[in-house]
Amino acid sequence: MNQPVKIAPSLLSADFSCLADEIGKVEKAGADMLHLDIMDGHFVPNLTFGPPVISAIRKVTKLPFDVHLMITNPEDLIDPFIKAGADLITVHVETAPHLNRLVQNIKEYGIRAGVSLNPSTPLVMIEELLADVDMILLMSVNPGFGGQQFIPGVIDKIARLKKMISKLNVDVDIEVDGGINPNTARQAIAAGANILVAGSAVYGSPDAKEAIRLLRGT
Numbered sequence: 001m002n003q004p005v006k007i008a009p010s011l012l013s014a015d016f017s018c019l020a021d022e023i024g025k026v027e028k029a030g031a032d033m034l035h036l037d038i039m040d041g042h043f044v045p046n047l048t049f050g051p052p053v054i055s056a057i058r059k060v061t062k063l064p065f066d067v068h069l070m071i072t073n074p075e076d077l078i079d080p081f082i083k084a085g086a087d088l089i090t091v092h093v094e095t096a097p098h099l100n101r102l103v104q105n106i107k108e109y110g111i112r113a114g115v116s117l118n119p120s121t122p123l124v125m126i127e128e129l130l131a132d133v134d135m136i137l138l139m140s141v142n143p144g145f146g147g148q149q150f151i152p153g154v155i156d157k158i159a160r161l162k163k164m165i166s167k168l169n170v171d172v173d174i175e176v177d178g179g180i181n182p183n184t185a186r187q188a189i190a191a192g193a194n195i196l197v198a199g200s201a202v203y204g205s206p207d208a209k210e211a212i213r214l215l216r217g218t
């Protein structure tokens with residue numbers, strides 16, 4: 001049987017002047033986790049926030065924190081992000097030459113570890129890691145900004161990743177991030193994704209609960 005689809009609203013599209021309210025809104029609306037986009041102005045051409053903000057919002061919600069690190073040298077900052085309250089940390093394959101060590105290091109803290117691929121990065125880059133990671137995050141936009149258009153070729157990439165995971169018979173989540181709306185969500189789920197990140201589709205809607213329901217396709 002297929003696993004239920006989880007929805008992870010991205011705080012990137014929230015109103016930063018009232019984060020506690022914005023988080024409460026999606027928690028009440030049935031979000032499964034909160035996606036936190038960490039950008040450093042080097043790996044991606046944008047800057048967001050870091051561990052102090054995560055520590056502060058950790059106090060206002062019980063939602064698991066899904067931390068998406070879009071930063072160079074992620075190995076230098078694992079410890080502060082975990083101390084701030086991350087429940088899952090995802091690093092980009094493009095930023096980490098010693099990915100196996102980094103994934104082990106994250107898991108030694110007792111939290112889950114994910115690895116992300118940019119749209120143009122081939123799946124072969126994570127083939128040797130599938131038995132060791134908890135989640136693969138496929139970017140369906142070029143990372144750096146919310147509100148971009150879903151790249152259609154990623155649907156086939158999701159299906160190919162799903163096949164690789166089934167063949168190995170391992171328990172690995174497939175998260176898709178970028179340009180998710182009810183239409184792209186339906187295609188991503190059909191291809192094998194089980195976690196969907198949605199920034200604009202949830203925070204841009206006047207009814208977060210209805211937006212999440214539409215993304216789940218229920």
Ligand SMILES: O=C(CO)[C@H](O)[C@H](O)COP(=O)(O)O
Binds near residue numbers: 012037148178179
């Ligand atoms: O990682 C990201 C961008 O790099 C964001 O999570 C993503 O873009 C979500 O925003 P939207 O749903 O509006 O596309």
Ligand SMILES: [Fe+2]
Binds near residue numbers: 035037177
């Ligand atoms: Fe993200």
